[in-house]
Amino acid sequence: MNAGRRPAALVYAVALAAYVAAVFHRTSLGVTGVDAAERFHVNAAALATFSVAQLAVYAAMQIPVGVLLDRYGSRRLLLTGGALMVAGQLLFAVAGDVPAAVAARVLVGLGDAMTFISVLRIVAFWFPGRRNPLLVQLTGTVGQLGAVLGAVPLVALLHHAGWTPAFLTAAALGATVVLLLLVAVRDTPHAEHAAALAPDLATVRRQLADAWAQPGTRLGLWTHFVTQFSGAVFALLWGYPFLVQGQGFSPTAAAGLLTLMTVVTLVCGPVIAHLCARHPFHRSVVVFAITAATAGVWAAVLAWPGRAPHWLLVALVVVLAVNGPGSVIGFDYARTFNPVRRIGSATGIVNVGGFVASIVLILAVGVVLDLATPAGQAAPTLSAFRWAFAVQFLLWALGAVQVLRYRNAARRRLADGRVTAAVPAAA
Template sequence: MTAISEAPVRPGDPPGGRKAIAVWGLGVAVYFVAVTYRTSLGVAGIDAQERFEIGASALSAFSILQLLVYAGMQIPVGLLVDRLGTRKVLSIGIVLYTLGQFGFALSESYGTALASRALLGCGDAMTFISVLRLGSRWFPAKRGPLVAQVAGLIGMAGNLVSTLVLARVLQIFGWTPTFAGSAVAGALMLVLVLLFLRDHPKGYEPKPDPTVPAGRGFIRRQIAETWREPGTKLGFWVHFTTQFPAMVFLLLWGLPFLVEAQGLSRAAAGELLTLIVLSNMAVGLVYGQTVARHNAARAPLALGTVGATAAAWGGVLSWPGQAPHWLLIVLCVVLGACGPASMIGFDYARPANPPERLGTASGIVNMGGFTASMTTLLAVGILLDATGDNYRIAFATVFVLEGIGVSAILRLRGRAQRRERERLVASRIETVHVPA
């Protein structure tokens, strides 16, 4: 973290430093808690089925609704952060996701629990974009990629709390104490944010731009122009194709699959889910550095991850009987690469759009993986109910969505690269002709 504060500062850039690390770290802590709440159902799926007396399709509806709200909020949250500032939006997000987690703890009926997860998803949606905005306000622009990468890694550690802590606490204390107790973290975050978080350093207030248009027409035009760029579409499909296999596994179906289909204990299944998170954090550092140094590595890394994921799932699902433990380890290590690969989608959308459209572009790309995750969560649940819990058939959905995504990536890749080169040449020409 020292490197963040020692970055060279350009004129007009925020200075960084220890106070920047402290304020930004508080925002990241809010995101960390959000990820913990988001993934808490992943270790409680079996308990939820027993508590609410529901089948696989109804269970999948929890995560589907949560992700539907999350994805639908991406673009509105970006606009909200620009208008209200990070501190207010993060505070609203904390209130919503804490109420959602606490409501889930007290829910006795399926409908109430479903509404609580929707509320949680709405609050969760307000965290990551806010944290990215906070980093850009407190640190020099040159440190932006590093700040975003570290924020993502710390947020992923929230999965570890779910798999290592919540899973064991749930077995010992039961449903209501576990989820209600975890909601205390949200209340603590709200107090800290209200007391200590600031949108920007003193003297670095953003200047309002009176020339920026507003209204529904502008928003529709902004979205349409952003989507028109081949790089935005390619980013969407890269995110769509790479993220969902790990998201579905961690969010809901991993624990039931490992316990019910593979015969593992809950403790052993929890260790494999933890392995996915650890692999994600390690691979994220490698992918991030590789793409930063070699722009041409984006497509090989993304497509290579998709191929490795398909091969790992093919090996597990085609194995006669229960797969050996070593093969399940390989599957979880490979699934850990899905999250870092999905971040490559943002690297395609970023150079394709001018600065005033980057928030919209990021929101569109981020919707890709969550759309695929919602589709897979629903399909797996329906197929499990229809086939009597046949996980081989249910998880074959992964291959269908990967096939759709790869075909779109291959179709858009050439156009996006040509458009990116055109923008780069135009930018260089414009720089040359700017008067001294």
């Protein structure tokens, strides 16, 4: 099929399927954490290194991937990323020790890092500019369906067929998506052009420095930091053990609650996007509201005497579901406070914020769980989980102070006329 005749909807649908698969691979460890601890005979802190390795690679690769994308295009990066994630799941399926398991999660993180930004580039080339904001939000929201596949179906398969068949199936799903990419996706709707040369190192450094010097970029980074980590860590690793070991849920019920979290994300994503589009000057108010609501519900859960009632845990996953769409506000700041030539650099900087916070929290929860669990006890107690999740309040305090600081700095720069924002009154 000629690229020029290829329907844009088909190209986008397959690229979006690649992102759904990436989210599936990314979150597949979260619902299998208890089984992973048993399989590899590790404690909570060691189990945390699996997710930390995956997220650290993802965060570290954001800016390099942007440079590679400019040179090689979306199709090559989506194919490479998909192949790396398949390899990671294959290795995870047969891994029998910790080094092999960590290497598997590194491969998943590396492939995942190439996916989302590549899909956004597909959107930019295949659709008119006026449709880009909606499609970007749609990509981030629909992509969370991958977490649904990584919850109930994967848990059911794991408990029915065992570890290796479950992750071999995950790899087969990823391989199917790679084949679809190979057949259906092209970089542009026109005849393929020779890839542009990558920017030289001096240009890359200058664009990064200019993006970092813009307070709006740092406002985006700290927005991403403060809104993303709690929901991400709950979904990626510690939510499932907390519900099963701490709150006494069955594995199926816990997976169902994580699925509910994803469904709510799908619903509230467009709502957050609409609020930010209608009230750009008050985007930081939305950020503070999401942060306060998340911290407030967590405080109620952790302070509840004994196990929390089911209605309160449902409220927790609902408010955590808003974290993902809330973190997208950080990318909106990058867009509105930076010229087009450095959007990639600014977006890469912003995307690091939430994942660094997630890495810190994953490690901290693992360490505190080990310290607070009585010696000789196999599973952490509810009390241990309470102390571990209380670490979040330090991160929320830091993030909220920084958001307030850089919001004020961005508004001063706007008032001085030293920046032209894409929308009026953009903080």
